[in-house]
Amino acid sequence: MKQQTFPKNTWYVAAMAEEVVGSKPLGRKICGENIAFYRTADNQIAAILDFCPHRGAALSLGYVEDGLLVCGYHGLKMGADGKTQAMPLQRVKGFPCMKSYAVEERYGFIWVWPGDQSKADKSLIPHLEWAVNPEWAYGGGLYHIHCDYRLMIDNLMDLTHETYVHASSIGQKEIDESPVSTEVNGDKVITSRFMENIMPPPFWQAALRGNGLADDVPVDRWQICRFSPPSHVMIDVGVAHAGHGGYQADAKYKASSTVVDFITPETETSIWYFWGMARHFKPEDQALTDSIREGQGKIFAEDLEVLERQQENLLAFPDYDLLKLDIDAGGVQSRRIIERIIAEEITQQAVEVSEKPLQVITF
Amino acid sequence: MKQQTFPKNTWYVAAMAEEVVGSKPLGRKICGENIAFYRTADNQIAAILDFCPHRGAALSLGYVEDGLLVCGYHGLKMGADGKTQAMPLQRVKGFPCMKSYAVEERYGFIWVWPGDQSKADKSLIPHLEWAVNPEWAYGGGLYHIHCDYRLMIDNLMDLTHETYVHASSIGQKEIDESPVSTEVNGDKVITSRFMENIMPPPFWQAALRGNGLADDVPVDRWQICRFSPPSHVMIDVGVAHAGHGGYQADAKYKASSTVVDFITPETETSIWYFWGMARHFKPEDQALTDSIREGQGKIFAEDLEVLERQQENLLAFPDYDLLKLDIDAGGVQSRRIIERIIAEEITQQAVEVSEKPLQVITF
């Protein structure tokens, strides 16, 4: 049996809210589950197995009518609970109930719980202050990458790589010359790096200008990477004119943001990578939002080939023991938390299976 | 051992006659067999294993000379019986005889019997009246689709899907509001649907106009799907001005055709789909033939994604029991006949194997 590499009883970002609009469903595989997302009559989001109980057609090729997802093959009408509501000339009462998923639209994202719906608790969706506070602006995008989601967590919990992968934008030699510190707090991991009195690299020069600040003077720079399960990494980044307190400096001296990373496994070796930047200055400036998103999109695209080739190498040498240096501590600690959560999930499933027979897709 | 999913001792359409012309062979996989089709000196069609006995080159990359298929690698000359006839400077008498196939050009198609040639009986090729009677005109094409051939049989034996998959051309709501009846007659299955006093959808409006009839009046419409093994589906379709007898109406009131579907397995999960329409009005009107073919080509292309995604879903959930509703009866009954024929073929092979040792490609 293939080893489970991701928790399933947890919330993942499945889509940006604007990806599911009108009567058109979205089919997307999340944690190995083919899911059809669509909007019901009251514009609520729904998520069901992307498999028509009639003949196995992909429901996501259909359309929404009167809040039901209509199969595009023979017109079966599916409800958000996985129960068939109607089909032309058919009595549908005896049709099998298909798997449906706990799903929630919040903060501009669609969140899904790919595992056991009965365990889903919406209060576990993390609070995203930047998404609800008007002092912040957000822009972001989505990349599909062929790598294990944990390689992306490693990537984001160790920003040393900026010096090399992103040399022309956010990278600078001072990053890998500065030590990091890593702390674990329950299920959270924080890796921090502070650099004082350095010149800002091009991306941050542009951000300083965007915030009306001089871009040709020394700054203090910070990177505080915050992992929380299953695979969210929020990174406080910014620069302040040197000598004003750095991360703690008054807003008028700094350009600061949170890099937003939701890393959602598609399969064991591919991910949906939702990236973005929440900005804590000039939130009303849409042109600035667009320009930052464009710049960030180019920067994050530089990681793709590195990660995909790393994945290929690890598949070729599955038994190689990767080094665990201090700079890797963020990823290493995050993986330990993930492993513990997966182990708990497996134990819990074993208990449940011993109590009732396993059912594959109907229940 | 992989389960056999298609009969092999039967006639399949392998190609349109115009696909094999002049000295150029055609390589095509049929029922898992790589076959080289070519024309001999008297323009007869021949079919042999696409494998040169010398070094395994693909014979279909070669050319025909003096009625022999010349291997394009080292010049071995192969006869239609799978026996090497000549090779420069070589004595070829001892060369192994390769598999050849019973093959026949008829009705504008090339028919092949991919199994045991000694069992092939040309009288079993179905009679196609529309192909020989000058009152009919035919136009068609070929699609390559990644699905089990039986999914296409299901598709064609249940035209309910027209309402959804082909909504803008031949689909209309009245189809899935009208019940179907299915009857089995020996190895034939017929599924019929009749709709009375309805407005014609766009494709049939155009056909009515093409036949010089009013297109804005109510019609009676019919669909009579006729399966015959291994995988041929001929569908009588048409409309007649309402109240003149429908399917039985006099020719002057109607536009009627036969949808022609030869579904040839390439592998267990891919097909060569020969589609077309035989028209029983204005057979001399080539422009009308071309226009219908173009319209039908667009319509049938709409099925491709539906079928390929359905195939992916069924591979992901191989144990799911598809529903068998009344509308599915045509496909279900057709599959039963196919299963019986395959079982007979396997039994027959077992008897033969017990009598002589199995030989793979030489005999």
Added chain:
Amino acid sequence: MKQQTFPKNTWYVAAMAEEVVGSKPLGRKICGENIAFYRTADNQIAAILDFCPHRGAALSLGYVEDGLLVCGYHGLKMGADGKTQAMPLQRVKGFPCMKSYAVEERYGFIWVWPGDQSKADKSLIPHLEWAVNPEWAYGGGLYHIHCDYRLMIDNLMDLTHETYVHASSIGQKEIDESPVSTEVNGDKVITSRFMENIMPPPFWQAALRGNGLADDVPVDRWQICRFSPPSHVMIDVGVAHAGHGGYQADAKYKASSTVVDFITPETETSIWYFWGMARHFKPEDQALTDSIREGQGKIFAEDLEVLERQQENLLAFPDYDLLKLDIDAGGVQSRRIIERIIAEEITQQAVEVSEKPLQVITF
């Protein structure tokens, strides 16, 4: 366990020298080994496993600095011996030593020994007179082909195929009408064919013109194919005005060259094919070199589809016994030598394994 199909303790051409320039490494798989090639400070070539000991990134995505290969992910600096030399803020003494490869730049090529470096002996790199003697000129290129490298050896040791595959350039009917002779001399195999008093085909007409000789008179033509392990095939080819001694004719009557073929396995079923022509006339004429390379490139591209389809056929019928005719003797004898060398290598490895435990990528 998969059978070893190529020797590894031997020299292969890995690249043309000009493929590895400046600070940019080249990543290339040779005999199943992912190798990063780069140039050290003194412009010497180095070859190490394309796998960063830190986190498994592909080192070939990095760059060279001060003669060390810098990993493009986190800045680890690797030496040519597979030992990490430095990494920002890290002590690297305990880092595992990665596999490095014996490598040599010679004759305009980069040669690699993909097996056990301790066995590598540079004196075993074959002497290439045409590469060091100013009377010769060389031009060539590289193709990536999906076939077992031995199929390409077969191809080159039996030029009968020129009549069919290269009919419009170097092929002519007289080739396959002329017998070949094959001799084995230790680890070398030579297949020869001589044709007298024939008209030159287009490629050789152009070569005669290029050498200032009449191209419309009968010639004597020769092909002498020389295999040496593991997979080098040098072919003496040429034409001389008829009656002057053919292969032995004085230089003023002939246009003669050596077709150069280094066939390097990438995997069991794919190769890097380094092809070229060393010309023994007008060596100073660069335009002639370019024109011959262009012509040869087109000719050799004609083999690709033939070989790839042959490979597919052989994978489909792995048990088919290919015929071994006189024209195949060159390939058959070459394969025997290869098999013997592989068997010796396996025996040797077994002895070594019994003496020390196997290590996968560190040593």
